[in-house]
Amino acid sequence: MVGIDEKDEEILRELRKNGRATLTELGRKIGLSPASIKNRIEKLENLGAIKGYSAIVDPTFLNEFVQAIIEVELLVDNETVDKMLYNISQLDNVVGVYRKTGEFQILIRANFKDVPQLKEFVRNLSAKYLGKNMKRAKVSVIIDAFKENGVVLYKERRSRRRR
Amino acid sequence: MVGIDEKDEEILRELRKNGRATLTELGRKIGLSPASIKNRIEKLENLGAIKGYSAIVDPTFLNEFVQAIIEVELLVDNETVDKMLYNISQLDNVVGVYRKTGEFQILIRANFKDVPQLKEFVRNLSAKYLGKNMKRAKVSVIIDAFKENGVVLYKERRSRRRR
DNA sequence: GCTGAAATTCTGGAGTG
DNA sequence: CACTCCAGAATTTCAGC
Numbered sequence A, B: 001m002v003g004i005d006e007k008d009e010e011i012l013r014e015l016r017k018n019g020r021a022t023l024t025e026l027g028r029k030i031g032l033s034p035a036s037i038k039n040r041i042e043k044l045e046n047l048g049a050i051k052g053y054s055a056i057v058d059p060t061f062l063n064e065f066v067q068a069i070i071e072v073e074l075l076v077d078n079e080t081v082d083k084m085l086y087n088i089s090q091l092d093n094v095v096g097v098y099r100k101t102g103e104f105q106i107l108i109r110a111n112f113k114d115v116p117q118l119k120e121f122v123r124n125l126s127a128k129y130l131g132k133n134m135k136r137a138k139v140s141v142i143i144d145a146f147k148e149n150g151v152v153l154y155k156e157r158r159s160r161r162r163r
Numbered sequence C: 001g002c003t004g005a006a007a008t009t010c011t012g013g014a015g016t017g
Numbered sequence D: 001c002a003c004t005c006c007a008g009a010a011t012t013t014c015a016g017c
Helices: A006-017 A023-030 A034-047 A079-090 A115-133 B006-017 B023-030 B034-047 B079-090 B115-133
Strands: A050-057 A066-074 A094-100 A106-112 A134-148 B050-057 B066-074 B094-100 B106-112 B134-148
Touching: A006 A023, A006 A034, A006 A050, A006 B050, A023 A034, A034 A050, A050 B006, A066 A115, A079 A094, A079 A106, A079 A115, A079 B134, A106 A115, A115 A134, A134 B079, B006 B023, B006 B034, B006 B050, B023 B034, B034 B050, B066 B115, B079 B094, B079 B106, B079 B115, B106 B115, B115 B134
Parallel strands: none
Antiparallel strands: A050 B050, A066 A106, A066 A134, A094 A106, A094 B134, A134 B094, B066 B106, B066 B134, B094 B106
């Protein structure tokens, strides 16, 4: 990677684990002054190495009791799909949108209040967004999340069933 | 949700979109003093509503050029699987670990330097972690990420192929 | 949940190697 | 050119209410 050295990588790794780490903290860990850390973070943001920051939130606290994974098989995957996926990405309850290899080309992670809302969402996927291009969708419901975006959610290994 | 009001929900929603928002910013948006925001955030962290904070990092800048989704079908899914999934969650290159409904009960998102590393990982899934309980695995490679952990990655809808 | 003061952190410019 | 130092600004923290 051009223009990226080990210190930059350390910053990226640290921020992935703790996105709210302060410049001073990072400086101590990495061995740079807070001002340098700031310069580097700005550089990393401009380069697109850092896309943004996010808190890992338990969806049930936002009354999102159904967390689903929706895989979509497309008839054709072309540039116009990009725009549709961009539009889907704008939805607040959608957490992740990916294009991938395999039988199902699209994977969407989204949260819902209840199952009817999930059903409505899947209906809208073809009705509003992907149209006839959507061949079929496969829906799974998340039972447990152990790790999310690099953050381990279970602190102990005791058997608990709730997240 | 007990002990959670609308202001708390707003805080959760804001922090999910921008995990590095300052207390002052949040206070302005929500209509509370920075001190109150801080108190509420602490409460939310203690309640487990906020699990952590993370920067959304482009994996290619950390020499993780292969981003994979690995689905695993288990023979039996019982409590001992929890511990194995916990162990898998500890791995640095693993970004997400979920238990879900459907034919494949486990979904793992992980990043790799190259395909041989991915292959090695899948081999280790049965050799080291899940043992004979792993019936089979289905691997997909991520081509494009449009949204990750609530953060939209494509800023415009111009057709770009790189993330 | 507010206020105000103290501590900490952040920021931007000048200077150094 | 990236880093450090330093002073002013902003934020965070903590007390009392």
